[in-house]
Amino acid sequence: MPPVRDAMANRGDDDEVCPVCKSSRYLNPDMQFLINPECYHKMCESCVDRIFSSGPANCPVAGCHKTLRKARFRKQTFEDINVEREVDIRRRVMQILNRREEEFDSKRAWDDFLEQREEIIANLVHGTDVAKTENDLQRYASENVRSIRANQALEVQEASSFKEQQTHEQELARLRREAAKQEYENERRELQASREDVLSRLAAGRPGDAAAIAREGKKVLLKKSSARRSEEDRIRQKQAALRNSDARKAGQTGNTADKADAAGDSGLIKGLKKIVTPEPEKPYDPFGGMVPNKRDYYTLRDFYPSSYLDPIRQDTRMQAGGYDLQEYYSRTLMEAFAGLGCFVDEEVTRRDDGDSLRSSRPVATQGSALAAVSSAGTPDAS
Amino acid sequence: MAVSPLIPPPPHEAKVTDTPKKTEVNSTERLLHNQNTIPFFHSTNEREVTEQLNDDVRHKYIKDKRLGEGTYAVVFLGHLRTDPSSFVAIKKIKVNAEYKDGLSMDAIREVKYLQELSHPNIIALHDVFSSKDQNLNLVLEYLPRGDLEMLIKDTDIHYGAADVKAWMGMLARGVWFCHENFVLHRDIKPNNLLIAADGEVKLADFGLARSFADPYLNMTHQVITRWYRPPELLFGARQYSGVVDVWSMGMVFAELLLRVPFIVGNTDLDQIAKICEAFGTPTEDNWPGVTRLPNYLPADANHTLPVQGRDFFLRQFPTAGPVGADLLMSMCTLDPKKRSTACQVLQHGWWSSEPKPTDKKNLPRKTDGIKKMGADLTRRGGDFDDNTTFKNAARQLKFTVARD
Numbered sequence: 001m002p003p004v005r006d007a008m009a010n011r012g013d014d015d016e017v018c019p020v021c022k023s024s025r026y027l028n029p030d031m032q033f034l035i036n037p038e039c040y041h042k043m044c045e046s047c048v049d050r051i052f053s054s055g056p057a058n059c060p061v062a063g064c065h066k067t068l069r070k071a072r073f074r075k076q077t078f079e080d081i082n083v084e085r086e087v088d089i090r091r092r093v094m095q096i097l098n099r100r101e102e103e104f105d106s107k108r109a110w111d112d113f114l115e116q117r118e119e120i121i122a123n124l125v126h127g128t129d130v131a132k133t134e135n136d137l138q139r140y141a142s143e144n145v146r147s148i149r150a151n152q153a154l155e156v157q158e159a160s161s162f163k164e165q166q167t168h169e170q171e172l173a174r175l176r177r178e179a180a181k182q183e184y185e186n187e188r189r190e191l192q193a194s195r196e197d198v199l200s201r202l203a204a205g206r207p208g209d210a211a212a213i214a215r216e217g218k219k220v221l222l223k224k225s226s227a228r229r230s231e232e233d234r235i236r237q238k239q240a241a242l243r244n245s246d247a248r249k250a251g252q253t254g255n256t257a258d259k260a261d262a263a264g265d266s267g268l269i270k271g272l273k274k275i276v277t278p279e280p281e282k283p284y285d286p287f288g289g290m291v292p293n294k295r296d297y298y299t300l301r302d303f304y305p306s307s308y309l310d311p312i313r314q315d316t317r318m319q320a321g322g323y324d325l326q327e328y329y330s331r332t333l334m335e336a337f338a339g340l341g342c343f344v345d346e347e348v349t350r351r352d353d354g355d356s357l358r359s360s361r362p363v364a365t366q367g368s369a370l371a372a373v374s375s376a377g378t379p380d381a382s
Numbered sequence: 383m384a385v386s387p388l389i390p391p392p393p394h395e396a397k398v399t400d401t402p403k404k405t406e407v408n409s410t411e412r413l414l415h416n417q418n419t420i421p422f423f424h425s426t427n428e429r430e431v432t433e434q435l436n437d438d439v440r441h442k443y444i445k446d447k448r449l450g451e452g453t454y455a456v457v458f459l460g461h462l463r464t465d466p467s468s469f470v471a472i473k474k475i476k477v478n479a480e481y482k483d484g485l486s487m488d489a490i491r492e493v494k495y496l497q498e499l500s501h502p503n504i505i506a507l508h509d510v511f512s513s514k515d516q517n518l519n520l521v522l523e524y525l526p527r528g529d530l531e532m533l534i535k536d537t538d539i540h541y542g543a544a545d546v547k548a549w550m551g552m553l554a555r556g557v558w559f560c561h562e563n564f565v566l567h568r569d570i571k572p573n574n575l576l577i578a579a580d581g582e583v584k585l586a587d588f589g590l591a592r593s594f595a596d597p598y599l600n601m602t603h604q605v606i607t608r609w610y611r612p613p614e615l616l617f618g619a620r621q622y623s624g625v626v627d628v629w630s631m632g633m634v635f636a637e638l639l640l641r642v643p644f645i646v647g648n649t650d651l652d653q654i655a656k657i658c659e660a661f662g663t664p665t666e667d668n669w670p671g672v673t674r675l676p677n678y679l680p681a682d683a684n685h686t687l688p689v690q691g692r693d694f695f696l697r698q699f700p701t702a703g704p705v706g707a708d709l710l711m712s713m714c715t716l717d718p719k720k721r722s723t724a725c726q727v728l729q730h731g732w733w734s735s736e737p738k739p740t741d742k743k744n745l746p747r748k749t750d751g752i753k754k755m756g757a758d759l760t761r762r763g764g765d766f767d768d769n770t771t772f773k774n775a776a777r778q779l780k781f782t783v784a785r786d
Contacts, residue, residue: 284739286728288502288555292562293725312597320671321619322626322718327595331564 018044020051020060034073037088039066040081048073089124093117096141098151099269109271116269140268176239183232187225194221297337300330439511443521445472454488454589460521469524470508474517488589489518495565495591496520503556505576505586525586526579527747530634531572534641541746543701546638547732548739549575550631552583557631558724560585561624566594568605570630572637581742594623603677606630608653609643613664614718616654618677625721632713639699654679661716662689669717689716705732 016025018033020043025031032045041061051057052070059066078084097117104110123133141148198217202210293300309325312318446459449471460472475489496507509521530549533539553575560567568590576586590605600620606612612629614622636644645660647653658664663686664672672678695707702710709732712722722730733739 281738284551284733286551286554286730286733287558290559292558292728309597316671317619317674317676318597318621319719320669320675321614321622322721323597323619323621324595324623324719325597327564327623328597331595334564 018042018047020044020047032075035076035081035084036066036068036073037085038068038072039064040085042076042081086121086125090121093121093124093137095152096137096148097269098148098155099272100151100154103272105271105273112271113269136268187228190224190228191221194224295333297340298333300326300333302326304329436511439509440513440519442509443470443472454486459524469526471522471524473520473522474513475520477515477517485518489520491591492520492588493518495560495588495593499560499563499565501556501559502582503552503584504559505584522586523578523584525576525584527577527581529573529577530575530583530638532748533577533746534572534637536748539746539748542737543703543706544737544740545745546635546701547706547737548742548745549583549638550635551728551733551739552742553585553631553634554724554727556583556585557627558728560591561627561724564593564595565591566624567591567627567630569607570627570634571607571610572634575634577747581745581747597621608650609633609646611650611653612718613654613657613716614675616650616657616677617672617675619675622718624723625718628713628721628724628727629718631724631727632710635702635710635713636699639701651679657716658687660690661714662687664716670719672717703735705730705735708732 016031017023018031019041023031023044023046028044028046033042034045034048035042036059039059039061041059041064043060047060048070051060052068052073056067056069058064059068076084078087094117097113097120099113101110104113120133120137123129194217198213201213201217205213309328312323312325442463443460444463446461449457449459451457455476456474458472458474460470462468462470475486493507493510496505497510500506505525506523507520508523511519511521513519533541553570557567557570565588567585567588569587570585574585574587576584578584592601594601601622603615603618603620603622606615606626610630610633612622612626615626633644645653645656647656658681662668663681665681665686666673668689673680690711692704692707692711695702695711696704699707699710709722709727709730712730713727715721
């Protein structure tokens with residue numbers, strides 16, 4: 001947008017003259033200048049009314065062919081129109097790229113994000129790569145609608161809670177001031193009252209008692225003031241405790257809102273925290289991931305004829321003790337097939353690559369243990 | 383120790399062995415070994431190599447303070463020389479006067495079976511080495527959170543059915559894994575169930591473990607702490623099976639629910655009497671062949687109790703719920719043939735019924751309360767935690783909410 005800069009070059013004296021209708025403030029002291037963030041050309045209020053009341057029209061400044069709408073004209077905040085424009089751009093970009101500090105993995109990632117955002121703003125302000133930057137920005141905006149909205153809501157909430165806290169604090173300060181004033185007033189009144197009391201007593205009493213009355217009056221005064229002071233201390237402590245608990249409560253409510261937003265890693269911004277969607281709870285596995293009665297190379301039968309085992313089948317005493325030939329079959333077959341499919345070399349290299357404590361495990365590695373469960377056997381079983 | 387005894391000793395080296403002290407030889411050897419050159423050996427090379435390997439292992443660990451001492455072993459806290467944060471427990475077996483010509487059976491059993499078993503619910507044996515006076519040292523996993531007995535006895539700790547289920551699950555997995563590899567633990571009780579830093583329960587103390595299922599090999603019946611000993615062992619059975627451990631598990635289960643040991647006999651006979659009282663009198667009807675067991679004592683004929691049904695368990699253990707009571711009943715069946723195996727225990731419906739077992743990191747633990755209290759006391763009044771995520775991160779102006 002080079003015309004903007006050109007227009008700004010010759011500011012100064014003709015500041016007070018509308019560049020469109022050439023009427024000056026001298027003739028029209030109520031003249032107000034308005035700008036439109038489309039092109040930032042300045043014109044007076046009556047020009048805006050005249051040109052744009054009937055609908056969108058082209059900018060009347062020569063060479064500027066932007067179509068402007070009346071609704072978007074506003075007063076300018078900064079004297080320098082360049083600053084005005086930069087602030088507008090900045091606001092728009094920041095509304096889109098409104099990631100928050102707690103969304104990033106590391107300080108480095110957060111800093112990178114801040115730098116990237118500044119770069120985008122600078123590009124837009126100075127007109128470098130505008131098309132591409134705008135494109136990126138729009139794509140990001142459409143991809144992250146939800147997180148942008150969530151963060152906006154958070155910011156609004158924070159701002160309002162901050163404001164609330166401030167007014168609250170002001171109110172507290174006012175109350176404190178009033179209390180102090182009241183206190184001072186009370187003290188003064190009491191002093192006065194006791195003095196009057198002493199005087200009236202002196203007037204009524206005998207001249208010999210004067211010293212005693214004065215002493216007594218002072219004592220009463222002292223007692224009263226010390227009692228008052230301790231009372232005040234108590235109240236003050238109470239108030240301080242109350243304030244603290246208030247502050248703590250405010251802090252807590254601020255924290256709970258933080259967790260609200262969640263969105264994926266976008267293409268534009270790197271280093272965002274991975275969103276941890278809580279895993280769907282798995283049903284409890286009593287076997288802890290292992291498969292019971294899994295046998296790779298054979299099936300276990302209920303009965304194997306053997307004259308060696310026949311005496312045992314008839315021995316009721318062994319049966320009564322719970323001895324189970326099934327366990328014998330199972331063990332015999334397991335040992336017969338033990339080691340098949342186990343490659344000690346592989347396990348040793350894997351073990352040596354592992355961390356130092358695990359590497360020190362002398363025999364049993366995880367692999368051999370699993371193999372043992374699936375009845376393929378431990379590598380060193382004979 | 384199969385390191386190449388075939389490599390012939392270099393002739394010029396043979397003379398060196400005669401003169402220098404043994405330690406010097408060891409150090410030079412280690413140096414060479416570390417440089418990955420071919421180690422050369424001396425005339426007494428077989429012994430030297432084993433000593434060398436032992437030294438390598440021994441120097442991997444540093445012993446710190448002593449954690450406890452029993453009649454049979456001393457336990458030290460230790461750590462890896464390379465990494466001071468990796469804790470291990472070093473169990474030094476005392477030289478026993480009874481076993482003048484060798485190691486005690488307990489130590490042999492522990493090493494023999496523990497090195498075969500690698501499972502999350504079984505204490506890991508990292509290394510074994512012998513120290514100066516030929517003491518056997520077992521380098522075990524460091525389990526800092528005490529044992530289940532401590533939790534059961536601590537009245538300040540409250541736990542519920544979900545916690546019991548989680549603990550029992552871990553115990554049953556460990557026992558099942560032992561049995562699957564044909565190892566009987568034979569000493570399951572709450573103070574042999576240690577708790578790791580992450581809350582995992584680990585089966586420890588394999589001093590009474592042995593392999594099983596050999597039909598013509600008698601086993602002793604004098605195993606398992608009495609309160610957890612099954613009736614077939616009390617009756618003197620010499621051949622038994624994995625379900626002896628299941629009975630112990632059942633007793634641990636009952637103890638977890640009641641918070642006191644369930645059947646507390648003063649003698650073996652008393653133990654039998656109390657089991658009969660609790661679960662019913664064993665007879666030929668409910669336990670075929672029981673009268674043939676060596677130490678069977680015929681029960682008083684007019685004092686036989688019927689075997690307890692499900693109602694008894696439900697009444698006795700209301701916290702377990704109906705399904706839990708059913709599982710406990712199957713673990714405490716008198717007849718070992720009818721008792722559940724460890725595998726059947728794990729296949730029971732209780733694990734999938736409500737409540738779900740507590741996640742192991744949320745299980746009640748002892749030190750947690752102290753830590754929490756410490757955190758509370760160190761925080762200042764009215765102070766609350768800093769909300770900013772990163773220290774020294776750039777401050778920024780808020781342009782977005784500044785207006786409208």
